[in-house]
Amino acid sequence: MTDHDAIVLGAGAAGMMCAAVAGQRGRRVLLVDHADAPGKKILISGGGRCNFTNIHTAPDRYLSANPHFAKSALGRYTAADFSALVDRYGIAWHEKTLGQLFCDSSARQIVAMLEEECARGGVAMALGQGVSAIDHADGLYRVKIGDSEHRAPALVLATGGPSIPKLGATGFAYDVARRFGLSIVQPRPALVPLTLGPEEQLFQSLSGVSTPVEVRWNRTRFREAALFTHRGLSGPAMLQISSYWQHRTPIHVDFLPDRKGEWLIDEKRARPRATLRRVLGEALPERLADALLDRLAMQGDLGALGDRALRHAGAQLSDWAFHPSGTEGYAKAEVTVGGIATANLSSRTMEATKAPGLYAIGEAVDVTGWLGGYNFQWAWSSGWAAGQAI
Template sequence: MSEAFDAIVLGGGAAGLFCAATAGQRGARVLVIDHAPEVGRKIIISGGGRCNFTNIHTAPDRYISGNRHFAKSALARFSPRDFIDLVDAYGIAWHEKTLGQLFCDGSARQIVALLLEECAKGAVEMACGVPVSGVDHADGRFRVSFGGREASAPALVIATGGPSIPKMGASSFAYDLARQFGLKVVQPRPALVPLTLPGTEALFRELSGVSTEIIARVDGPWGKAAFREAALFTHRGLSGPAILQVSSYWQRGSSVTAQFLPDRAPGWLRAAKRDRPRTSLQRVLAEGLPERLAEALCDRLALAGELGALTDKALDAAEQRLAHWAFVPDGSEGFAKAEVTAGGIAVDGLSSRTMEATKMPGLYAIGEAVDVTGWLGGYNFQWAWASARAAGEALIPRLVDPNS
């Protein structure tokens, strides 16, 4: 026999739990179903175990989507300050790390505990460790089969995320379900992910563990992007915050440009030659870069000897290359190492105000499952909170008036 609920939320992550709590505290009878034995597993490992739960610089232009305006409504109605107030209300200590990124002083489990307490306040029912075996829709109700049970509700929320970090149980379930109900899916791809370099760049792969601040640039189908942060050379290619950021905009075959020594003014190598003609280029580079990287760059530039022995033309060319050093990755480390998934359920089939499917009343999609992907640094959590709040609030008038 089917158990009746007002809303069923599929997925016990950040978006799913916050949506369930929002609706539950407004009087809805809500069921959360998650195939994992405990909810919030991705939250627990996020931010090095301290959960980068939002970013104070959140703005719509820091998200990638098939519709760059889609995220505006939800983000405007639930801001970082709103979530910070909730964190403060629970007495969770936090700090700003860099670039507006907020982390718990203690453990990411504090955020999970907050969400579970918010759900408890709304008498939300949890069903964990039970995979969904079937979903259908008839007579204005969604029916979900799971763990030998069946539940039905006039509202169903897809909050199961994307396939990033499959070892945590992530899958493409959200997309399969969306297609079942006629929603389009933008091709999912790994985002905020390390990039790999081909064998021709073996010199740089030998720098594994070396890190330096750069400006990383990319010009891809999702727009131009530039980020000034640290880049890390790995045994497979490139990583670090700057690379993870541009990876969301990168597509196979295009280059990533690194600007080394970004604070140097034009003509700085000529000035170094004038002031210290007997100094080598490698030594000058090593004053602002790790020594191993300075050596590798000099090997590629093929400029040996003292600066005074090098022509101004050669130094100008070296300076230009250091400011526009192009790498052509041959791929990424894939969903296994991607922090999030770009692409997903197409936003042109959803209401930006409520997250409800325009052609399937009662069906909602939120969080990472949707084609909205934020920058590194708490932006994706803020999208989870904002989209979840939008859907959770929208459920209430629907339950009062199914024709609303």
């Protein structure tokens, strides 16, 4: 039996951050993961370059049953703080669109940095070993790993959610949380492609076509690229809206967000002999323009089309309703919406109010960020907060 000050379950972004911070504060930390190497989700992120944070990080970029929960952690360990850590390791990075920060070279640099931070804190690692039992008695959490038992007054759940099961992701953190009396906000796939049913098969034939759009669900809007796939809709805009979308409700797409009002009528007056197909093909990818015109059942020269018909077409193109049949599920989801309820946790320390010494951080918690580095920043911030507390 081995004693520690804290046992951290999950050697991903949040877990490594927590373990490193606690270790460098003098705590004896054991970091456990069933995978044989740490940071596997980090390695595949951002196309292998890790979109490690976003300079526009703010609490309103996160979904949670309690929209105020993330404020404390995000305010105490910021995107600038993590960027400064990256800079101290000499890792070159660049800003892409919408405040997204990526490594110039490889996500492996971020994993190596976190490994070194853990080493500086004297963190012990138990990798490639599953947890077979967890108990609590006399103020200590007992965790059985393989044939050995480890004890600590603090246990941190950092095993994420069930998204990307090919990396071994499961709902393990939820099971442990429930065992200690914590409630779970129903989890579902997020940042995930949407599927379309047979009635919208026409659009599935556009696989590979991408175009900038503004997509809306209720009052939530995102303006980014949409990508048609053989199963439905993907691309940044659709991944973003998927986190909000609810089954059996439509999403609305503005295919021409820069064309407002009666632009088709203006085009008619400027060049009446131009065909509607040509005008739309100049504004959109031709395959998409053809599919939309097929649905609108409109063809011919602009001059031969009535203003009322053109006005109707413009309105349709700016507010096209899709009725997704579902999503591509956890296998293609980048993250999970829902998880361990924030009502059970301290927003400052991430400690469970009903189970002293038990902490939950990162994706395991009901805090889910937008696409673009926000979820990594939540991992760093929540991991830092717990690491300061244990």
